[in-house]
Amino acid sequence: MPAPAAAGAAGAERAGRFARFWSANGAGYMFLAPWLIGFMVLTAGPALISLYLSLTDFDLLRPPNWVGTANYERIFTADAKFMASMRVTLFFVIFSVPLKLAFALAVAVALNRGIRGLPLYRAIFYLPSLLGTSVAIAVLWRQLFARDGLVNSFLATFGIEGPSWISHPDYALWTLIILSVWQFGSPMIIFLAGLRQIPTDMYEAASLDGASKSRQFWKITLPLLTPVIFFNAVVQTIESFKAFTPAFIISGGTGGPVNSTLFYTLYLYQEAFGFLRMGYASALAWILVVIIAAFTALSFLSSRYWVHYDD
């Protein structure tokens, strides 16, 4: 080899290190490859490109021009719709997640009493979660909560004349929260599994000591279930931030009436495909990523104060 000896030695050492690394880990990476390639090409790559596009004025039809942080500056200083959509989304997250978890837990506790036909009930209660994000259910919701829908027919039997819930700015978002709570199936299944993990001798000991059922729930069930509650809370919070289909269908893509259902994702969609501002929409998307990450980090930080791990 004509190269200087020192460089050659360094090169050989590098090659040797790589060979050692490869012989130890190569097989692992080979097994990982199908997932890794998919992640790089389908997730990480597009995400990085969108980060670049968020610094441009890309309009889908022409090549993007670099605009620096102008999109972000506009979002934070001159975009009333950004604030409006943020308010709607936060309201939705703050009410739908706790309500949904409470409902899921209540049903799970009821089902955990060893009733007959549990698999059947479990399936029935899980069903809405499978259907919930579909277009058909959103359309059904429109029918239920419209002026002459089923809900108002029911209220009319009590002599109450209800408004068109789905298209009234004071109530429209609540119908979406109810729709979300109704899809309590997946947290319920996880709660049910968590309840099964709690040793029954704890309850036996407690009832021997004369603890009431509700006291048992607050002092045994809930504390031992906190890891499961934590998991469900994180997953559902992320899901709620990303909610899109129901608002899109129910408001016809407008976020109306009066922006009352303008979810953040819906606003992002409007900017990207309605008004062809893909660069601006990319910036909105990255802000959402940061917000979700911040919420998740906060949950993890707070968890050490209220989540009890058994071991």
Place this chain on the structure above:
Amino acid sequence: MTTRIDRRGVLAGAAAFGSLGALGIPAAWAQDARIRLLWWGSQNRNERTAAVIDLFTGANPGVAVEGESAGWDAYWARLATQTAGGNAPDVMQMDYRYIFEYARRGVLLALDDAMADGALDLSGFSQEAIAGGQVDGKTYGVSLGANSSTMIVSQAAFEEAGVALPEKGITWDDFAARAAELTEKAGKRGFYGSADAGGLEPTFEGWLRQRGKALYDAESKLGFDAEDATAWFAMWQAMRESGACVPADLQALDQLNIETSMVSLGHAGVSFAHSNQIVGYQGMSQTPLVMVPYPIGGPDSKPGQYLKPSMFFSLSANSGVPAEAAGFVSFFVNDPAATEVLGVERGVPESAPVREALKASLDALGQAQIDYIESLGDLAGPLPPPPPAGAGEIQFALKRINEEVGFGTPPEAGAEALISEATAILERG
């Protein structure tokens, strides 16, 4: 290692070979040109368009047409995504609002050469009809039919209640009184005389033009001021209060399509629409509907409505088969059999010979459209200047602000919000 072909292997091979056929592999050697076509519309339109595609491929062996359709909402997202991916359809349906944005961004093919060499025959079109598809002096769109704004009136609702139908030339004041009378005499819960068109851009534009104003002027600035907008919002607020039009929570059910319009949902006797949509509206209604021009401002009211191309066909600038695509569009607007299948569902055809030939074969709804367009007379004025970039967003803002007024914001505040938002959108472009 020996290769053994068992029965399962043979079956798999046969299935794979069969599915090649399903993927259209044979088309690769049987046909040499493939035109991709994208349009939006109802089921009715899809059937008519598919029938014309069959006619075209029957008459032009060696050319295949691959049609794809979407609803209005999804259409623009799909077109934009396909265009961004370098995969724009060869022929695409275009709207008057979008043709400027797409043409100026270099997506569309200028058709002047194809018109000159005869591949695209528009000899039956009037000069105005061709000009409607021009951007900056070049032709980018072929009008598929003319339409105009209209009121869709439920004849049955008015007759059952014993109220006279609104007539051509009725003033806005009389219209409001007539609608309030219908609400009262019909006496049905959740049924009102008229839809609330305060958030509807074409209706606002017609009303502004009657006042001698415009939605946008030739310099792409707003053609109206806060005083106009206040009067507009106040007029609809008064109609809400008198019960002439539906309350805000009902109007908000309208998603700007035929299926959710107030007449289709049975909430009102009058909706505001475009004349070619009578076909779709009638399809949703059990009882007869008629078209009546917009109300007018009074004796010195100026023409508010105008005839416009309801939609265009445009060609992609990147099309690999521009000659065949131009031939398809030419076939679409000229061929006797094709135009008979299409009827007036996309509006009244622009080609004079086609219009003449159609008269014999039209059904009542088709005839009503031609009659309506011809009856407009001096109610129709010239085509306004092209809408500026951002017009689509302003349309959403108008709808939202009218909702705000309906739910309690004073008309003056609504007008101020509209002016400031619309100005900001236009500046941003």
